[in-house]
Amino acid sequence: MKSKGLLVVLSGPSGVGKGTVRQALFETDTNHDQFYYSVSATTRQPRPGEVDGKDYFFVSRDKFEGMIEDERLLEYAEYVGNYYGTPLQYVEEMTDQGKDVFLEIEVQGALQVKRRMPDGVFIFLAPPTMHELESRIVNRGTDAPEVIEKRMHQAREELQLVTQYDYVVENDNVDSAVERIQTIINAEHLKTDRFIDDIVENYLKEGDEK
Ligand SMILES: Nc1nc2c(ncn2[C@@H]2O[C@H](COP(=O)(O)OP(=O)(O)O)[C@@H](O)[C@H]2O)c(=O)[nH]1
Numbered sequence: 001m002k003s004k005g006l007l008v009v010l011s012g013p014s015g016v017g018k019g020t021v022r023q024a025l026f027e028t029d030t031n032h033d034q035f036y037y038s039v040s041a042t043t044r045q046p047r048p049g050e051v052d053g054k055d056y057f058f059v060s061r062d063k064f065e066g067m068i069e070d071e072r073l074l075e076y077a078e079y080v081g082n083y084y085g086t087p088l089q090y091v092e093e094m095t096d097q098g099k100d101v102f103l104e105i106e107v108q109g110a111l112q113v114k115r116r117m118p119d120g121v122f123i124f125l126a127p128p129t130m131h132e133l134e135s136r137i138v139n140r141g142t143d144a145p146e147v148i149e150k151r152m153h154q155a156r157e158e159l160q161l162v163t164q165y166d167y168v169v170e171n172d173n174v175d176s177a178v179e180r181i182q183t184i185i186n187a188e189h190l191k192t193d194r195f196i197d198d199i200v201e202n203y204l205k206e207g208d209e210k
Pocket residue numbers: 011012013014015018040041044075076077079084085086104105106107108109110
């Protein structure tokens with residue numbers, strides 16, 4: 001029996017460590033055959049070192065609005081003055097191929113996905129404390145002070161929606177966070193619902209007498 005790939009939605013406040021934890025998790029996929037990262041489209045400017053097509057598809061507002069109109073996005077949201085959205089095409093292709101597809105998105109987008117794809121796995125990555133969260137954003141050194149303030153405000157709002165998620169993982173330590181996410185994924189793959197077609201076919205079909 002083999003289940004379809006999972007749609008895994010990883011959310012959490014800016015600076016909590018989503019990118020870091022996801023990269024460490026993907027490094028455990030040594031054959032590159034289990035996990036697939038869904039690259040989002042955004043109107044935000046690239047940060048130094050970010051690569052178009054790898055970190056994001058960096059697009060103009062006009063182009064992004066065209067993608068919304070053509071219904072090419074699974075979800076999208078506006079976050080601190082920029083659009084962010086998930087291209088639909090790869091998500092479907094990759095889960096059909098049996099890969100676990102990871103979306104790293106903020107909560108408004110995650111709630112849209114939950115309505116459209118309720119069998120997704122919704123994980124919220126939480127900071128040990130708000131003070132630690134702020135230190136991580138400051139130490140990352142990628143955001144101006146006024147942007148950091150907006151991101152901290154947004155973080156407080158996002159944390160109030162944590163109960164909408166299936167799982168909460170504290171990112172106190174990258175290795176432990178990765179281990180907990182692996183545990184979640186392994187268990188989710190074994191859920192009865194994900195095998196229901198196989199179960200009907202193999203065990204419950206009428207006339208299958210021995
Ligand atoms: N709804 C939605 N949010 C996204 C998407 N891509 C990224 N985000 C979220 O947008 C927020 C800002 O992302 P970014 O500017 O890269 O900052 P960072 O996550 O703090 O590094 C984060 O919470 C991301 O998870 C997307 O496709 N859809």
